[in-house]
Amino acid sequence: MFDLTYKSIAQPSTGVYRDKGSKFLAFAYPVKSETEIKSILQQLKKEHPKANHHCFAYRLGAYKNIFRHSDDREPSGSAGRPIYGVILANDLTQILIVVVRYFGGTLLGVPGLIQAYKGAADDAIQQASVQEFEIEEYYNLVFRYELLNDVMRLLKQSHATILQQQMSDDCSIDISVSKKNADNFINGISQNYLLKEGVTLKVKS
Template sequence: MSLFEDNYFTIEEPAEGIFRDKGSKFVAYAYPFTDEGQLKDIIAELKALHPKARHHCWAYRLTPDRTVFRVNDDGEPSGTAGRPILNVLLSKDVTNILVVVVRYFGGTLLGVPGLINAYKVATQEALEVATIVEKTVNDVYRISFDYLQMNDVMRLVKEENLLILSQQFDNLCVMDVSVRKLHVNLVVQKLEKLERVEYSYIRTI
């Protein structure tokens, strides 16, 4: 992702795909995925769902700049499962996504080319039915202001089409807003011009 890109593609909700070859069945599960801590639970869930499956291979990509990824062959020959799954994610240019392919062995060895193809096609099938959505990279800012400045702040929020994530109105008002990365400098300049208004960067989402 270049410095000027602030958008990325991911999937909206979980999706499944199936591929069969010589008696073996490959079931692909694609998940929206932003936290590596979820991985163990998802794998455990799939192992409980498919106790007789031979392999649970996976790959994921994380972060809007698409730099974080991992693959796992789960006992399949090296490079025949996790990498083909990841290659589909790369070719579709999706991130914040996990794909786990569950394999039932059918008794006939597929060989390296057969395995690579099976894991690739199963993943493609899942992504074909998934809803791929474009998202923007946003910074969250916390704005603190006197109640009397409410109109000025709300005008800015409306003008810049900011998403309010949380708000608390009292004598001192606090509001968390989401600002698209490309628009941050402009919004900050406008905040600077408002009297008795303070702001701070919280995180990127």
């Protein structure tokens, strides 16, 4: 059975880990795109210009199929992967965790770094509000204006959200609908002769 929900954090949160003078500041964010992630990383570098490292990991998509982690010049596998491990351990997606390190003068070694980055990331998640969110599916509908009332009635019955619309002789509406209601929405079109013949339905990514 396919999942109908996914887990993420509701708001940004922070965490901290200290060891031998080094300070590891963790920042966790709910995110929806790599463009948003890039902007956050740039902003954090502006806010912490004297930090030695900005290591991070993220996972995107309700189906958890987009991910990346970075050691940012720390020894390979000592920073980004432990941060990503915290994301996996909590079964989260649509999330970015950045850990900013201020070096304290004493080398921690790879095992110490792994523990530090994992500890900071884990603290940020412990401080966060983890919630379940419904998986949304996205569609574009194109139809003749005289079908507008029938389409709107179906959207209301399916608890769909209108994201964008253009009204003229030929109407176009972009919608999102929860995965649990998607089958009812599609069946509502296929089982209504006027809608089946008059609505062009496209899945949007």
